[in-house]
Amino acid sequence: MQTLRAFRIHEDPSGPGFAVRAGFESVPLPQPSVGQVLLRVAFSGINYKDALAASGAGRILRRFPLTGGIDFSGTVVASADPRWHEGDLALVAGCGLSESHDGGYADYACVAADWLVPLPPGHSLWSVMALGTAGFTAALAIHKLELNGLQPGQGPVAVTGASGGVGSIAIDLLAARGYTVTAISRKPDQAQYLQALGAVQVLSPDQLGLGGKPLERAHWAGAIDNVGGELLAGLLAATMTGGSVASIGQAGGAALHTTVMPFILRGVNLLGIGSSGTPHALRLALWRRLGDDLRPRHLSRIAPHTIAFEELPTAFAGLLQGSNVGRIVVRIDPNAVVESA
Template identity: 50%
Template sequence: MSSATFKAFRIHRGDDGAIRAAIESLTLNDLNPGEVVIRARYSGVNYKDALAGTGRGRILRRYPLVGGVDVAGEVVHSDAPAFAPGDAVLVTGCGLSETRDGGYAEFVRVPADCVVSLPASLDEYAAMAIGTAGFSAALAVMRLEENHQRPDMGPILVTGATGGVGGFAVDLLAGRGYEVHALTGKPEAEAYLRELGASAVLDRRELELGTRPLESAQWGGAVDAVGGDILAWLTRTVRPYGNIAAVGLAAGTALDTTVLPFILRGVSLLGIHSVECSPALRREVWARLGDDLRPRHLARMVAGTVGLDGLPGVFEQVMAGGLRGRTVVDLAL
């Protein structure tokens, strides 16, 4: 098996620093070491994948690497007692397409600590329709509630609501009884967001961000998928003891705010980092995604399915902000 070839979408950096990505024929000997070999069935497209595949973001820390931060499939070899050939499994994060070869390949080899058994209520396609985006949204909801967020504290604002993380956040929060307001730069998506569970849709272009250290308190809490000035504005407009789960940076990495929201209103800013979760937390999040946090509108959130050769086009759509929802990658196409 180690000498058999298979297809993979591999990313290189040239001597001039230019990024090049293409479908190549690899063998297992070309992949990073690991205790578990997975015959990959499906992967997914995340914003981070588009940044890595186009070279427009510093995602990969070594080259070359197979792209793709998610994968689901069947174990074909395991040196770890927790997994056996035939097991249905998934991997999200864990350094895939950053420091390790990722999921855009017909075979993937990973450390056993990264592998999660597929919840019985999810098949491989559904798991990758959820992927890192849904995992991050579920982790955000869990952290909000662990820090005492409740529906009676007021409406939750979800920013970047038409993106992968934002859409899942709208769906999951509405399913748990929160009044969800969706913030988007795509007002034409209002019907879609209301279908996911938003009770109100705000046009980002009409926001008045204000300049005071504390603005009128509007939100019980928030899930922010964009960062930058929007996140700073949220710190100034969340109600006392509300929580903000910060999970994205599409609008920038700087945060221009003061300590006043934190010491005068008790606002909490919770960082959501899906890559380096402990194995126990990773298993817990996926167990809940297959149970009480299972997305209610998963089929509606899938924009389409592509093979490896369709990835460059999808990446360009993602970078242009022209794609709504999730794209699943079928490794058999």
């Protein structure tokens, strides 16, 4: 029987509460059934959700055991769907990988053909995973902010959790579109990095002077929030009339204590951003845009570290501790070439 190497996550019932155990295992090579495609995985990435899943710090998996990795890029090696052929290059991001289906931390992945996205123009198997779910989600947030009226020139746009994966890419994409970006980060030592990505100002959450009032001086034309909690409440209270705040993450907490005042007195929009449920047509369109008008300019700076598959277990801690900067790409296939485009 042919086997493959996979990073598997099991529920660990031995303790008092919810826990997982995760590590490398040899599992049978799946064969695609009708409507499925088998890919040789080239690269994957490490998203916050991957760290939660692999450590058990969050209940991400809906069944056990599963292979981790919420996204990957690779080459089709066998297809039971007429749209995909051996040698085609593709990526999958979200779609329930490492939640209800085996994910990308494996030599091979067998997935529904409907989930595959062709490599966007000008991108490589490496660069799409330097973007990964983080980059796709940043693009989705910008898409929704602009659908709700955000345009360059209206005022500053805040990005919180700025030094993380989503934050870094959001700054890069917003700045390239002509927005005046303020990076909000707890890491003063990363100010130079954030400015190099295009932030005109770098502030710590403390410098925002979050007062907890229902309405603060209207300052932000828009915002992308990866942190949640008090920071999100503070952004809502300080957003200009008609402005929008895109809520992506909860790195700082899931609770949101606010009032209706920003909504009813300033018409502020709170936009929910959920990447995994994005309809396929929009998913394809946004990935195409990531190769076109939403093309990142600083991917090599954002993802300077491509680690070997074997190093994966050591790489989750930084994300869980909030010390991560930028993106970490994982080279699953040792022969896959790291090329920015």
